[in-house]
Amino acid sequence: MNILVINCGSSSLKYQLLDMNGEVLMAKGLVERIGLEGAQLKNETTGKEKEVIVTPMKNHKEALSVVLRALTDEKLGAIKDLSEIDACGHRVVHAGEKFSGSVLITDEVMAALEECIELAPLHNPPNITGVKAIQELIPNIVNIGVFDTAFHQTMPKESYIYPLPYEYYKKYGLRRYGFHGTSHRYVSARAAEVLDMDYNNMKIITCHLGNGASVAAIKNGKSVATSMGFTPLEGLAMGTRTGDMDPAIVTFLMGKENLTIKEMDNILNKKSGVLGISGVSSDFRDIENAADEGNERAQLAIDIFRVRVKKYIAAYAAVMGGVDAVVFTAGLGENSPVDRKNICDGLEFMGIKIDDEANNVRGKDTLISTKDSKVKVLLIPTNEELMIARDTKEIVEAL
Numbered sequence: 001m002n003i004l005v006i007n008c009g010s011s012s013l014k015y016q017l018l019d020m021n022g023e024v025l026m027a028k029g030l031v032e033r034i035g036l037e038g039a040q041l042k043n044e045t046t047g048k049e050k051e052v053i054v055t056p057m058k059n060h061k062e063a064l065s066v067v068l069r070a071l072t073d074e075k076l077g078a079i080k081d082l083s084e085i086d087a088c089g090h091r092v093v094h095a096g097e098k099f100s101g102s103v104l105i106t107d108e109v110m111a112a113l114e115e116c117i118e119l120a121p122l123h124n125p126p127n128i129t130g131v132k133a134i135q136e137l138i139p140n141i142v143n144i145g146v147f148d149t150a151f152h153q154t155m156p157k158e159s160y161i162y163p164l165p166y167e168y169y170k171k172y173g174l175r176r177y178g179f180h181g182t183s184h185r186y187v188s189a190r191a192a193e194v195l196d197m198d199y200n201n202m203k204i205i206t207c208h209l210g211n212g213a214s215v216a217a218i219k220n221g222k223s224v225a226t227s228m229g230f231t232p233l234e235g236l237a238m239g240t241r242t243g244d245m246d247p248a249i250v251t252f253l254m255g256k257e258n259l260t261i262k263e264m265d266n267i268l269n270k271k272s273g274v275l276g277i278s279g280v281s282s283d284f285r286d287i288e289n290a291a292d293e294g295n296e297r298a299q300l301a302i303d304i305f306r307v308r309v310k311k312y313i314a315a316y317a318a319v320m321g322g323v324d325a326v327v328f329t330a331g332l333g334e335n336s337p338v339d340r341k342n343i344c345d346g347l348e349f350m351g352i353k354i355d356d357e358a359n360n361v362r363g364k365d366t367l368i369s370t371k372d373s374k375v376k377v378l379l380i381p382t383n384e385e386l387m388i389a390r391d392t393k394e395i396v397e398a399l
């Protein structure tokens with residue numbers, strides 16, 4: 001079964017074509033600058049030459065038709081004909097409280113996702129546009145929705161209700177939803193597999209540390225707590241997002257600087273985090289280079305980032321009454337031994353001991369704790385596309 005996985009951002013589109021008999025990657029690619037000047041597609045078919053196509057793409061539908069042409073290209077494509085694609089799995093960011101798992105996309109599901117636009121005004125519209133485009137370009141194909149929020153729908157009320165007047169939860173759906181669910185689900189299940197332990201009978205803390213970053217507590221295969229909240233702004237200090245802070249800062253700053261809601265929102269989401277603290281960059285590689293050269297604010301940004309991850313690990317062990325495994329994933333989690341080491345330093349009291357030699361690794365499933373570490377620490381590269389393809393296959397097979 002060949003499955004096309006699609007992830008539409010506001011001006012970008014990522015895709016993978018997977019042969020699910022053996023979970024083999026057939027092709028992958030990225031379209032950037034959709035609707036802008038200089039739009040381009042980079043396609044890579046496994047075993048063939050990479051291809052870059054620069055052509056105007058006004059919207060996601062035009063971008064997807066360029067993608068489909070590249071996939072079926074006589075010379076560089078992965079398939080001969082679109083009929084070789086059996087189903088399409090779509091990453092959709094927000095499903096509110098409507099879906100706790102992946103679903104077959106029907107008219108009712110589309111209507112439910114449209115209702116969630118208010119909760120994710122930047123993410124859901126391009127996701128929905130992607131589904132509509134595929135429905136038009138490959139009319140008879142089965143489309144499956146896989147949601148970032150779904151995995152966290154198992155959180156108990158004490159994890160997701162905010163200490164606000166309860167009526168706002170009822171009126172506006174103001175609650176914690178959590179994000180990166182597909183990644184937390186994939187790496188936690190994979191960690192159990194690598195450790196040869198029973199996923200449904202263990203306590204795992206997953207640290208997804210990319211440009212956006214979140215931590216999740218997974219007990220017996222279910223998410224019970226996560227650091228992102230009503231929006232992806234809450235929790236860890238991120239590339240450009242504040243994460244946790246005193247909410248009174250918002251009204252204080254708006255008053256002092258005479259800011260509009262939009263300007264304040266922009267500061268919280270785009271100008272803060274490690275970029276805001278360091279003044280250097282939102283990319284940890286740049287910040288670490290600057291810190292190495294003696295830039296104190298860059299070092300401070302790193303320290304703030306690390307201590308927050310540490311805090312969440314300890315807090316989530318408390319929430320679950322213990323922890324069997326801690327997992328690091330995403331850009332920084334997969335590629336930075338020094339950050340993993342520093343985050344875990346000081347957690348020996350709860351049974352976490354890093355093996356420096358094993359930790360000196362990038363981007364592959366690895367146990368990085370010492371043999372006598374009570375808590376197992378792992379590096380597991382995330383693979384959201386594979387998870388989306390697996391869900392798609394499962395749903396299609398059950399139809």
Ligand code: ADP
Nearest residue numbers: 209210211212282283284285330331332335336
């Ligand atoms: P996104 O959230 O955009 O999907 P990724 O998971 O791809 O992000 O992570 C990208 C981030 O990972 C970069 O911004 C960078 O800060 C961090 N990163 C990648 N490689 C390294 C590295 N070797 N050392 C430190 N940080 C890294």
